[in-house]
Amino acid sequence: MSKQHITATVNGDEVEFLCDTRETLLDCLRDHAGIMGVKEGCGTGDCGACSVTLDGRLVCSCLVLGVEADGAEIGTVEGIAEGEKLHPLQRKFIEHAALQCGICTPGILVAAKNLLEKNPDPTETEIRYWLAGNLCRCTGYDKIVRAVMDAAAEMREAS
Amino acid sequence: MNYHRPTSFEQASTIAGASDGTIRFLAGGTDVLVQLRADILTPDDLIDIKHIPGVKDISRTDDGGWRLGVAVSGAEMTEHAELSAEWPGLVEGMDLIGSTQVQGRATLAGNLCNGSPAADSVPGMIAAGCTATVTGPNGSREVPVEEIPTGPGKTVLAKGELISAITIPARGANGGDAYLRFIPRTEMDIAVVGCAVNLRLDGDTIAQARVALGAVAPTARLVAECADAIIGTTLDDATLDGLAHAASAACSPIDDKRGTIEFRTHVAGVLAKRAAKIAYDRAKGASA
Numbered sequence: 357m358s359k360q361h362i363t364a365t366v367n368g369d370e371v372e373f374l375c376d377t378r379e380t381l382l383d384c385l386r387d388h389a390g391i392m393g394v395k396e397g398c399g400t401g402d403c404g405a406c407s408v409t410l411d412g413r414l415v416c417s418c419l420v421l422g423v424e425a426d427g428a429e430i431g432t433v434e435g436i437a438e439g440e441k442l443h444p445l446q447r448k449f450i451e452h453a454a455l456q457c458g459i460c461t462p463g464i465l466v467a468a469k470n471l472l473e474k475n476p477d478p479t480e481t482e483i484r485y486w487l488a489g490n491l492c493r494c495t496g497y498d499k500i501v502r503a504v505m506d507a508a509a510e511m512r513e514a515s
Numbered sequence: 516m517n518y519h520r521p522t523s524f525e526q527a528s529t530i531a532g533a534s535d536g537t538i539r540f541l542a543g544g545t546d547v548l549v550q551l552r553a554d555i556l557t558p559d560d561l562i563d564i565k566h567i568p569g570v571k572d573i574s575r576t577d578d579g580g581w582r583l584g585v586a587v588s589g590a591e592m593t594e595h596a597e598l599s600a601e602w603p604g605l606v607e608g609m610d611l612i613g614s615t616q617v618q619g620r621a622t623l624a625g626n627l628c629n630g631s632p633a634a635d636s637v638p639g640m641i642a643a644g645c646t647a648t649v650t651g652p653n654g655s656r657e658v659p660v661e662e663i664p665t666g667p668g669k670t671v672l673a674k675g676e677l678i679s680a681i682t683i684p685a686r687g688a689n690g691g692d693a694y695l696r697f698i699p700r701t702e703m704d705i706a707v708v709g710c711a712v713n714l715r716l717d718g719d720t721i722a723q724a725r726v727a728l729g730a731v732a733p734t735a736r737l738v739a740e741c742a743d744a745i746i747g748t749t750l751d752d753a754t755l756d757g758l759a760h761a762a763s764a765a766c767s768p769i770d771d772k773r774g775t776i777e778f779r780t781h782v783a784g785v786l787a788k789r790a791a792k793i794a795y796d797r798a799k800g801a802s803a
Contacts, residue, residue: 360518377516377517377518377561378516378551378557380548380552399552400549400552400553401545401548401549401613401614401616401617402614402703404614404616407616410619413588413590413619413620414615414616414619415616415619415620416614416616416617418548418552419544419545419548419549419616419617419620420544420548420620421518421541421544421548421561423518423563424541424544424563424565467615467616470615471615485615485702486615487615488614488615488702488703489613489614489615489616489617489703490614
C-alpha cells in the first residue's frame with residue numbers, strides 16, 4: 357500500500373507527512389509530525405487524552421484518520437502558550453494543582469480553551485458537561501473545574 | 516485499506532458498487548474508526564463522503580422542513596438555533612450521543628447506518644417523520660427512517676447504496692417533540708430505553724402523534740398503538756396510563772448488563788408518559 361502525502365497546518369505551521377490510510381491523526385501527529393503533546397489513552401474516543409481542534413472543532417484525534425486531515429487546521433496543546441508565556445488556563449492549572457500524572461492535561465487544556473472561545477462565561481455545570489469526554493483518574497475533577505472557572509474569570513477581566 | 520474521497524454521491528455509489536471487499540462510508544467516523552481500531556473490521560474500501568458538496572449544509576426545504584447533509588455533526592445541529600427551536604426532541608436525541616469531542620464529528624446518518632437498536636438520534640427522527648434519501652446505482656429514493664434499520668448492525672441499504680441526505684418535515688403550528696432515554700449515569704452512556712414523542716395539537720386536543728421506542732427491540736420502532744392511545748385526548752392521567760401500557764406492550768427487549776427485559780418494558784412506559792408530557796407542553800408553547 358502506497359502511503360499518502362498529507363499537508364496540514366498544526367498550530368499555525370505547515371506540516372507534511374506520509375501516512376498509511378489506516379493510521380489515525382493521533383498516530384500521525386505523534387509518529388510523523390513529532391507533536392508529542394497529544395496523548396493516547398483509550399484509542400477509542402472515550403477518554404479525551406488525544407483531544408485536538410480540527411478546523412476549530414474539538415475532536416478526539418484517535419477517531420480521525422490522518423488522511424482526513426489533509427488541508428485541515430489542527431490545534432494541539434503546543435499551540436496554547438505564546439512562546440514562554442503560559443496561557444491563563446495553563447497558569448491556573450498549575451496554581452490550582454489541577455493535574456497530577458498529567459496524561460489527561462493536554463487534552464483537557466485544548467478542550468477547555470475551545471469551550472472558553474465559544475463561551476467566555478460558562479457555569480460550573482457547563483464546564484463539567486463540556487469536559488465529560490476528558491477522563492482524569494488523579495484529580496477528581498474539582499481542581500480542574502475550579503482552574504477553568506478561575507482562568508475564565510481572569511480572561512474576562514483582561515478582555 | 517483504500518481511502519476514497521468522492522465528490523458526488525453517484526461517484527461514492529459507483530466506488531462502493533465496484534468494490535469486491537468490505538466497504539464502509541466515512542462521515543464522522545465515530546463508529547467506523549472504533550471498529551477499525553479494535554480490529555473488529557478493516558474495510559477494503561473506505562469512502563469518505565465529507566468532500567461531496569452540500570454534506571455540511573442545514574437548509575430549508577420548499578415546504579418549510581429541513582434538509583440535513585450527511586456530514587452535519589451533532590454540534591452543528593445543536594448550535595443551529597432555528598432547528599433546535601423547531602425540533603428540540605430530535606436535536607436533543609442527537610446531542611445525547613457521546614462527548615463534546617464525539618459531537619464534533621458524529622452524524623445523524625451515521626448513527627442511523629450503524630444500526631444500533633439503542634441509537635439515541637433514531638427514535639427522534641422516526642417520531643418526527645424524517646426520511647432518508649438513499650442514493651444507489653439506480654438513482655435516489657426517499658425511505659422513511661423507521662425502514663432503514665433491519666436489525667442490530669443491519670440496514671436495508673443494498674450494495675452500492677448510501678444515505679445522501681436526511682429530510683425533516685415542516686414543523687407547522689402547534690407541534691412539539693421530545694426524546695428521553697434512561698441511562699444509569701448522567702452523561703456518556705448507551706440508552707437502556709429511549710422514547711421519542713412528536714405531536715400536534717388542535718386547541719388542547721392531540722390531533723396527530725407519532726411515538727418511537729429505542730433499545731427495546733432489534734431496531735428502533737414506530738409504535739402506532741402509542742400514537743392511537745393519545746390522539747384525540749388532552750393527555751389526562753387515564754390517557755397517560757394507556758400510553759404507558761401501549762409502550763410496554765410494544766417492547767420485545769433483551770436482557771443484558773444494561774437492563775433486564777422486565778426493567779426495560781416498565782421503563783418504556785414511564786418514559787413514554789414523560790416524553791409525551793414534554794412534547795405536549797412544547798406544543799402549547801413551552802420553550803425547550
